[in-house]
Amino acid sequence: MEYIARIPDLEWVVLATGDSDFSPLFRRLRELGKSVVGVGPRSALSEAVKKSCNRFIYIDEERQANNSSKAPLRDEAMELLERIVDKFPDGISLSTLKNEMLEIDSAFDEKDLGFSGFMKFLQSAPEIVCLYESRNVWHAKPFSTVDKVDKLPGNAVTLLKPTTDLYKRSLRQSGWKACESSFLWDALTKLERRFPKGFTRSEEFDYLLESFGHSRTRGEFRAVMYILYKAGFVIQQPSNQQDDPILIAKTPDSERAMSKIIDSAMLHRLFSICKSQNISFAREFVYPLLNNTYTKEQFEKILEQVQN
Known part of the structure; x- marks a missing residue:
């Protein structure tokens, strides 16, 4: 703050930290009209910081290079894209769209997801956005607003062409966000060991943050909590109290056994969505x-059970 007072022409401030204790400083700098860039590792703690920045740059390159770690990041990016573009049914220029996304997530960078540019990122999501050119400027509009089929008889039904991304999007809209099996298993076994007599939702979240906060985001924690509950591995205990319900974790014999049950729960939901x-x-x-x-x-047997 002393530098800001002494050098009034200073416009940009770069702070290399992911510590949320610095959030008030970031906000104060922005109140003074300064542009703030944060630099730090990707973690649940850094999320509080990045909301106070004009731009946040992640430096954990090793994790970004891992393809398995890109999946939840891509899902979060697609969810953000869908949330923004749906606000502009008449279309929005690509430059404005990206600025809107950065306003909400200052760390968004399509290159972290393996795309060479923003256009390539958008082209990978045809189930969310439709791209078109107007007056030499590229625009995007929600796919849902595009007239996708010619007029059909009143009693005709057309099935949407399936893609893996369309399935992911539909599951995501229903609250089901993909998580890798190893993370689900680690979270479940840790919860059972730490809270043998049960835990509340807030205790569950805080413990996951404590255990994995250095390498995972809050969105990933919420996804894990949701899937474990819906798949029946985290169970609500009967209680007459009005306080937070008590939950208990039940671990199956193996990670593979857990994954099979989770796959069945996901397929049941997806089948219902498609229908x-x-x-x-x-x-x-x-x-x-x-x-x-x-x-x-094996897969056909699971599908048969799900569809029945």
Whole structure:
């Protein structure tokens, strides 16, 4: 702050920290009209910091290079894209769209997801955005606002063409966000050991933050909590009290056994979504969503159980 007072022409301030204790300083600098760039590792703690920055740059290159770590980041980016573009049914220029995304997530960078540019990122999400050129400027509009089929007889039904990304988007909209099996297993076993007599939702979140906060985001914690609950591994205990419900973790015999149950729960939800939204159910686009690997016979047996 002393430098700001002594050098009034200073416009940009770069702070290399992911410590949320610095958030008040970041906000104060912005109140003074300064542009603030934060630099630090990707973690749940740095999320509080990046909201106070004009731009936040992650430096954990090793994790970004891991393809398995890109999946949740891509899901978060697609969710953000969908939230923004849906506000502009008549279209929005790509430059404005990216600025809107950075306003909400100052750390967004399509290059972290493996794309060479913002246009390439948008082209990878045809189920979310439609791109078009107007007066030599590229724009995007929600895919849902585009007239996708010619007029059909009143009693006709058309099935949407399936893709893995469409399935992911539909699951995400229902609250189901993909998590890798190893993370789910680590979280479940740690919860059972730490809280043998049960825990509240807030205790669950705080413990996951304490255990994995250096390498995971809050969105990933919420996704893990949701999946473990919906798959029946975190169970609410009966209680007459009005306070927070008590939950208890139940760990199966192995990670593979857990993943099979989670896959079944996901497939049951996806099948219901496809049925209600007139989306064709295609097995080849479902395989990438599974945590486990199955033989054709095993997969067909799971599908039969799900559909019944």
